[in-house]
Amino acid sequence: MGSVEPLLHFRHVSREYGEGDGLVRALDDVDLEIRHGEFVAITGASGSGKSTAVSILGCLDLPTRGDYLIEGHAVQSLRPEVLAALRNAKFGFIFQSYNLLPRTSALDNVALPLLYAGVGANEREERALEALVTVGLGTRSDARPNQLSGGQQQRVAIARALVNHPEVILADEPTGNLDSRTSTEIMHLISSLNTERGITVVMVTHDAKCAEYARRQLVFRDGKILSDQVSNGAGATVRA
Amino acid sequence: MNARSTATVAMAALLRNRLRSLLTVLGVVIGVAAVLTMEALGQGATAYIGSTISGMGSNMLMIVPGSPSHRMGGGATGAPLFTLADVESLRNARDVGLLSSVSQRSLRVVAGGLNRTTLVSGTSPEYLDIRSWGVTRGRRLTREDERQAAQVCLIGQTVKNALFSDAEPLGAELRVHGVSCRVVGELEAKGASAFGMDQDDVVFMPFTTFTRRITGSDRVALVVVSATEPDRIDDARDHLQAILRARRHVLPGEEDDFAVRDPREIQAVLDQVTGVLTLFLLGVAGISLLVGGIGIMNIMLVSVTERTREIGVRLAVGARAGDILTQFLVEAMVLSAVGGVVGIGLGLVGGWGLARALSLPFVVPVSAVPVAFGVSLLVGVLFGVFPARKAARLNPLAALRFE
Ligand SMILES: Nc1ncnc2c1ncn2[C@@H]1O[C@H](COP(=O)(O)OP(=O)(O)OP(=O)(O)O)[C@@H](O)[C@H]1O
Ligand SMILES: [Mg+2]
DSSP, rough: OOHHHHHHEEEEEEEEEEEEGEEEEEEEEEEEEEEEOOOOEEESTSSSSSSHHEEEEEESSOOOOOEETTTTEEGGGOOOOHHHHHHHHHHEETTTOOOOTSSHHHHHHHHHHHHTTTTTTTHHHHHHHHHHHHHTTTGGGGGEEEEEEEHHHHHHHHHHHHHHHHHHEEETTTTTTHHHHHHHHHHHHHHHHHHHHHOOEEEEEEEHHHHTSSSEEEETTTTTEEEEEEESOOEEOOOO | HHHHHHHHHHHHHHHHHHHHHHTTTHHHHHHHHHHHHHHHHHHHHHHHHHHHHHHTTEEEEEEEETTTSSOOOOTTTTTOBOOOHHHHHHOOTTTTEEEEEEEEEEEEEEETTTTEEEEHHHHHHTTTTTTTTEEEEEEOHHHHHHHHSSSSEEEEEHHHHHHHSSSTTOHHHHHEEEEEEEEEEEOOOOOOOSSOOOOSEEEEEEHHHHIIIIIIOOOEEEEEEEEEGGHHHHHHHHHHHHHHHHHHHHHHHHHSSSEEEOOHHHHHHHHHHHHHHHHHHHHHHHHHHHHHHHHHHHHHHHHHHHHHHHHHHHHTTTOOOOHHHHHHHHHHHHHHHHHHHHHHHHHHHHHHHHHHHHTOOOOOOOOHHHHHHHHHHHHHHHHHHHHHHHHHHHOOOHHOOOO
């Protein structure tokens, strides 16, 4: 099932920092295929390369070796403007620290991707409000980040990730700063995006409970994928 | 991202730091204000000088004894005064229309119980025509007065007010240096001259009366003529010069021992002074704008560093490097344009205030306003490019992780 080309495809991807004695291999010859509609959780020790992998998946960073292909197109060969357009339309990011613009209303924060998509002011506002309603913050559209709780800020960030109808949501420890009850709420929201809207989700987490929401679990160690399992509700099938 | 949302984003960013933004553009404000004040003053002074010089009479030339290299007036150069015969020969010079001998002294004049020291001139009847000067009441001096050396005079408005506050001056007796004269006319008010002299503090009498009764000498220290047409002024000057050189036996190659002066020369000298002043103020403005520009660059660099994460977020949600570049460039331009507008306002107020203080007319330097605004925008672009490029070149991931 699925298309021939994977949606996201790492082929021998390495990402190195520094050189000589100080060389750090954040990703070390990683192969990975992610298909449309998957919900992938990435776990692993600190420093194992999870964030690096997600950043490269989202075109925020490029591999230093190997190929990253999006629907068969090598990302390294794309012009910066095309990468920007991909970040704008294909991917939605959710960060551990929310990364909302300070002193800017929830509505304007959510509308930001639409600004760069060239959407007119009225439609921006409409669609941003719609996204805020989806995450349950329709009444707080005027609030600024410092007037919102952590959980609410993360909901605004999710609305921002959603607003331009991305195919893929990339979340780097989205519940890392939240208590367990709020985490559960956020995880429900994220998993509903996958199940109800068919959005592909790739999520880094340290929390085993959060990882259980995903059907496929990757474990990273030292820049490599240690295990890649698909759980089918009943049990886990080992793939790698 | 379109122009309007870019400007809105830039404006919002600047308003967040109102005080800092204002302090930053102070240099631009001062630079632009200096330019405008200077322009307003310069144009006011030019207008004023222009109007007073044209008030001296059109096509006028003045002939005085003494070498022309002694600027303005001269006098004590030992050159002989003109004779009546000299003057008569000048009257027939080509391109010369009207001519008047003038002899002047500062003298005490008395009317009733009041007295005043004023400038008394003996003039030919043509004098008022040459200077396009009229009488408001009474009559002018005539050829008849001249021929008879009649004891009559005209008085300026200042003299009238000082000596005849309530009384009727026409027909009244005025004693000039002990010589009794009848006031036959009141001169039109003329105001201050280009050098600030009160031109209404004067008494005119026939040249013959003045030389015979008061000075006792018929030598002439000043001849005033008018050229027939404005474009004949230079020719008239040449002819006057040729005649006088011959009559005064100036050898070829030798310098004139008299000077034919054109009031427009005063304009040229004053223009020169204004020019130097303008250059100086332009220098001040340039330095202020440079300092202002560096201030803008500095604050924009600070802003780029402060907002590195914001830039990271914008890049992560799809901003192109070009969007970031425009955003910061527009911010710098809005900043300096605001400085420009404030500076223009301040400069106009300053120019108005100075013009009032110096009792010059206030002229809005219309052409300088768009130039000043353009220059302030240019400062924003020039000094905004470097910080904006720095922002646009940030790597999205590094910017997001920036602490
Ligand atoms: N800009 C950088 N310069 C140098 N080394 C870096 C840089 N970014 C990441 N690294 C290194 O790359 C490795 C992987 O980092 P990464 O952030 O991907 O880990 P992670 O799995 O997300 O860890 P955590 O769970 O703590 O977030 C680490 O050893 C880190 O020190
Ligand atoms: Mg990480």
